[in-house]
Amino acid sequence: MKSPTPTPTTTPSTPAAAAGDERRGSIELRRVRKTYGNLAAVDDLDLTVRPGEFVTLLGPSGSGKTTTMMMVAGFEELTSGTVLIDGKPVDRLPPKDRNLGVVFQSYALFPHMSAAQNVEFPLRMRGVRAGERRKRAEEALARVGLAGLGDRRPRQMSGGQQQRVALARALVFNPAALLLDEPMAALDKRLREQMQDEVKTLQRALGISVLFVTHDQDEAMSMSDRIVVMRDGRIVQEGAPEDVYAHPRTDWVANFLGDTNLLPCKVLERKDGVAVVDLGSWGVGRVRDLGARGDTYAVSIRPEHLRFVDAERTENRATGRVLSSTSLGATIRHRLRVGEKDIVMRELSAGTRAGRGPDDEVSVGWTQDEAQLLVLEP
Amino acid sequence: MTSTATPVAATPVTAAVGADPPRGRPRRPRSAWLLLLAPVLVFDAVLFLTPIGRLVTQSTHDQAYQRVLKDPLVVRSMLNTFEISALSTLATVVIGYLLAVVIWRRGPLMRVILFALVLLPFWTGVLVKNFAWAVLLQDNGLVNSALQGLGITDGPLALLHNRFAVIVGMVHYLLPYAVFPIFAALAAIDDRLELAARSLGAGEASVFRRIILPLTVPGVSAAGLLVFIISTGFFITPVVLGGPGDMMIANEIDFYARQLTDFAGASALALLLTLVVSVLVAAYQRILRAGGEYEAG
Numbered sequence: 209m210k211s212p213t214p215t216p217t218t219t220p221s222t223p224a225a226a227a228g229d230e231r232r233g234s235i236e237l238r239r240v241r242k243t244y245g246n247l248a249a250v251d252d253l254d255l256t257v258r259p260g261e262f263v264t265l266l267g268p269s270g271s272g273k274t275t276t277m278m279m280v281a282g283f284e285e286l287t288s289g290t291v292l293i294d295g296k297p298v299d300r301l302p303p304k305d306r307n308l309g310v311v312f313q314s315y316a317l318f319p320h321m322s323a324a325q326n327v328e329f330p331l332r333m334r335g336v337r338a339g340e341r342r343k344r345a346e347e348a349l350a351r352v353g354l355a356g357l358g359d360r361r362p363r364q365m366s367g368g369q370q371q372r373v374a375l376a377r378a379l380v381f382n383p384a385a386l387l388l389d390e391p392m393a394a395l396d397k398r399l400r401e402q403m404q405d406e407v408k409t410l411q412r413a414l415g416i417s418v419l420f421v422t423h424d425q426d427e428a429m430s431m432s433d434r435i436v437v438m439r440d441g442r443i444v445q446e447g448a449p450e451d452v453y454a455h456p457r458t459d460w461v462a463n464f465l466g467d468t469n470l471l472p473c474k475v476l477e478r479k480d481g482v483a484v485v486d487l488g489s490w491g492v493g494r495v496r497d498l499g500a501r502g503d504t505y506a507v508s509i510r511p512e513h514l515r516f517v518d519a520e521r522t523e524n525r526a527t528g529r530v531l532s533s534t535s536l537g538a539t540i541r542h543r544l545r546v547g548e549k550d551i552v553m554r555e556l557s558a559g560t561r562a563g564r565g566p567d568d569e570v571s572v573g574w575t576q577d578e579a580q581l582l583v584l585e586p
Numbered sequence: 587m588t589s590t591a592t593p594v595a596a597t598p599v600t601a602a603v604g605a606d607p608p609r610g611r612p613r614r615p616r617s618a619w620l621l622l623l624a625p626v627l628v629f630d631a632v633l634f635l636t637p638i639g640r641l642v643t644q645s646t647h648d649q650a651y652q653r654v655l656k657d658p659l660v661v662r663s664m665l666n667t668f669e670i671s672a673l674s675t676l677a678t679v680v681i682g683y684l685l686a687v688v689i690w691r692r693g694p695l696m697r698v699i700l701f702a703l704v705l706l707p708f709w710t711g712v713l714v715k716n717f718a719w720a721v722l723l724q725d726n727g728l729v730n731s732a733l734q735g736l737g738i739t740d741g742p743l744a745l746l747h748n749r750f751a752v753i754v755g756m757v758h759y760l761l762p763y764a765v766f767p768i769f770a771a772l773a774a775i776d777d778r779l780e781l782a783a784r785s786l787g788a789g790e791a792s793v794f795r796r797i798i799l800p801l802t803v804p805g806v807s808a809a810g811l812l813v814f815i816i817s818t819g820f821f822i823t824p825v826v827l828g829g830p831g832d833m834m835i836a837n838e839i840d841f842y843a844r845q846l847t848d849f850a851g852a853s854a855l856a857l858l859l860t861l862v863v864s865v866l867v868a869a870y871q872r873i874l875r876a877g878g879e880y881e882a883g
Contacts, residue, residue: 282784302784304784308785310781312781314778316778316782319801329783329786330786333792
């Protein structure tokens with residue numbers, strides 16, 4: 209069955225040329241809402257994936273990230289709002305005409321077709337002739353490191369190989385952008401890290417925009433140009449991975465993206481991105497301030513941002529007692545009690561001063577830039 | 587399979603005995619296996635193998651095979667049996683596929699309702715169903731009255747006591763046997779395959795032709811095999827709905843046993859039917875295995 213739409217796939221830049229090349233490969237969501245009955249799965253979402261950008265929707269299950277992706281792909285209808293691909297509204301386009309490469313968590317390879325036939329499928333749907341189809345499928349398989357394995361059936365391939373076939377199939381027709389829905393979730397840790405690197409390398413080489421959906425914060429950190437943290441259908445924070453990690457706006461974001469110590473505080477003064485806070489038994493300290501407003505505040509300090517300091521240092525310092533120290537191989541995790549608060553700190557095993565044992569009196573310190581004032585969510 | 591002494595239904599039993607225990611479970615000692623199988627073996631021996639054995643011995647008397655094979659009515663009813671069974675199977679599988687797809691595409695509540703409707707004929711006696719069709723299809727029945735009332739036909743169509751009526755009655759009886767295996771095959775398809783196909787540029791027709799249909803081939807062939815084997819044994823339906831020219835082999839066996847009281851001949855016919863069906867089933871499975879590279883993969 210030939211596709212009725214004569215989408216020119218051999219020349220990827222043609223359709224975008226009319227709309228202006230600068231938006232080729234962009235995905236824009238404007239005030240997108242999706243409600244099921246009274247429940248808003250996605251609530252007034254505004255999001256732009258710029259051409260060539262790798263954007264990750266990060267959130268727990270039920271945060272609306274997959275629904276968002278399904279709406280971009282065209283599998284879910286929007287309740288309101290609009291989605292633009294290449295700068296053109298696609299709300300009336302069925303999935304087959306959106307020209308997006310989608311990779312699903314389970315890969316969704318066609319089990320009755322060989323790897324090569326799977327990769328040829330989108331070309332066949334676009335009416336590409338058999339010879340050309342075979343050639344392009346071979347190239348696509350070679351690009352993901354599967355040269356010569358085209359005759360295998362999906363079930364004869366490992367999880368990593370299947371994932372590569374799915375990737376080749378999603379890329380072979382030069383889609384406007386790639387949508388990846390938790391594509392690594394089924395892989396073991398080592399393979400997952402390897403695939404993360406490979407996908408990232410491939411994405412850079414092709415310069416293709418990616419909308420990536422995951423609940424895995426490590427994956428989001430390692431692959432994204434920009435992370436969009438979602439919760440209950442809304443964006444709670446977005447930014448470069450390092451920024452979101454180092455400067456969470458709320459305690460929820462801080463906890464979702466890694467471990468942190470949350471110290472409740474009173475804000476004494478806020479000026480020029482720096483807040484002076486009263487940390488109770490920790491004394492008064494200076495921390496970074498993004499200007500988030502709320503009823504109650506806390507300071508977030510990541511475990512690796514705390515370090516042992518000499519008692520004489522004055523600023524941003526607290527004194528406490530070691531409860532326990534656990535070696536995790538590359539790092540050591542200390543549990544400390546400072547005032548009434550138990551905190552966790554982590555230091556590299558290499559360069560650790562020996563001889564710190566339980567019940568030792570210690571002083572810990574942090575720098576102003578590594579401590580973040582945030583809003584405690586009710 | 588080729589020996590007359592091995593009936594069709596014995597095949598699954600032997601297959602189950604010879605099969606390896608499922609992977610991942612601890613292997614039990616052989617004695618435990620036999621113990622667990624004992625009830626089935628006893629049941630089969632008493633109620634299946636013994637009567638079959640009697641059939642075999644009876645059929646060797648009085649040159650029964652030579653006699654029945656010379657009977658033109660036997661040859662005729664054999665041919666009838668395979669023609670009617672083939673047509674019924676084809677119609678049942680096609681209609682069953684459509685029904686299964688309709689049920690598969692509905693939500694959970696509609697599924698239950700539709701399944702109940704499919705199962706309704708299952709729970710009704712075959713005789714009741716046959717007479718219901720006879721009432722519907724007779725000259726002044728509902729169908730003919732409707733056709734004439736609407737001015738589509740001038741006089742009554744001959745809908746009853748012919749091959750058409752037999753096939754209608756059989757398809758009605760057989761539908762659940764096709765719907766369930768086909769539905770099971772459809773339900774086993776990962777929903778995401780369809781989403782993937784659509785995202786890759788496939789429209790409805792392509793999704794069906796290139797994804798759904800090939801993936802349901804095993805279910806369709808299972809349904810076809812089941813329906814065909816059941817078809818060859820129909821007995822009441824040709825009597826109630828068919829004409830004199832639509833008698834099937836089961837009617838002929840009945841005729842030999844009760845009208846002619848020729849039990850040797852009846853036994854020979856029963857075993858001939860079993861043999862021919864066995865050969866056809868074996869050939870069918872061989873063809874499927876050769877063609878089904880997906881399964882072999």
